[in-house]
Amino acid sequence: MRSSTFAALALILGAVPALAQDAKAPPTNHWSQAGGEAGPQRTVWAAVKTPETAYGKINRPLWRIADVIKDHKGQARWEQQILLNRDFDGRYVQMAPGDKSKCQFYADDRAWGWVYSGQLKVTIDGQEPKVLPKGWVFNVAPRLSYCLETVGATPVIYYRTTPAGQVPSYPESETPTPIKGWKYIKTRITSTGGYDSFNVPFFNVDEYGASDRRGERFLYDGHTSSNLNIGNNITALPPDTSWGHFHENMQEVWLNVYGEVCALISGVGVVHGQYGDLLNANEERWHRATSCPNTGRSIRMAITPRSKEGQVHYFQTDQPPGN
DSSP, rough: OOHHHHHHHHHHHHHOHHHHHHOOOOOOOOSSSSSSSSSOOOOOOOOOSSSSSOOSSOOOSEEEHHHHHTTTTSSEEEEEEEESSSSSEEEEEEEEEOOOOOOOOOOSSSSEEEEESSEEEEETTTTOEEEEOOOOOEEOOTTOOOOEEEESOOOOEEEEEEEOOOOOOTTTTTTOOOOTTTTOOOOOOOOOOOSSSSSSSSEEEEHTTTTTOOEEEEEOOSSSSEEEEEEOOSSOOOOOTTOOHHHHHOEEEEEESSSSSSEEETTTTTEEEEETTTEOOTOOOEEEEOOTSSOOEEEEEEEEEEEEEETOEEETTOOOOOO
């Protein structure tokens, strides 16, 4: 019924060209624009949980890398989950000298990581293999398999994010690792991922931190974003009455990859993150992140979803937007 109605309507419009000529496209407005936050500011009611969204065993306000390493003292290789939400599974991993991972990929999402110490050889489909020392990140596009290998006589420690709740796929040449409740079958795919101006396979954060560039993205798509947020040298923290912002139904997580980061999180207070620490502002918790006073420049790798479509930031009504 619907298709025949549309067909009849098309015939009528085709028979009356004057109407078609007089027709005008609806005016564009900021509500119809794709993504971003370019529209006018408004005052709205936002829902926040009472009491605030609780932290748990995995998601904590602060994971100190020094404590993670201490907890695994004496182990040649280990893996520690430090982030798990609807979108992301974040882990610190140590690989022993000579260790190699299986090659694998994820169907529609990225995997990425950052080298804390040691040297990590990363092989990504279509890219020249690259040995990454401390301070480098890797960004694996969907459907591109990647393999990791320790280089040198010392262990490598790196942070890695994969899509939460998803099991990997493997190239035909690899033997899949069995997972309870899953069965691997041989199939064919017809597309692969790739890179663009926002996404690059490798990025030197330490070099970037020593430059004067601001706000670079190295990973950005419809589901995943990881901005390199810059904190300049400051002599004092903003007043506690300046809360920053919060997000509905979404955590904002920062991996501290350069300098020292101080974040005010509602219900927690000021959290001081050192190099390699992970800071987590839970859903609907006010948060404001800066460099720590008198510690120089900082870079926090913000880990959030849906940035490309536009993330809504809820600000105080009596303070200017921003941090």
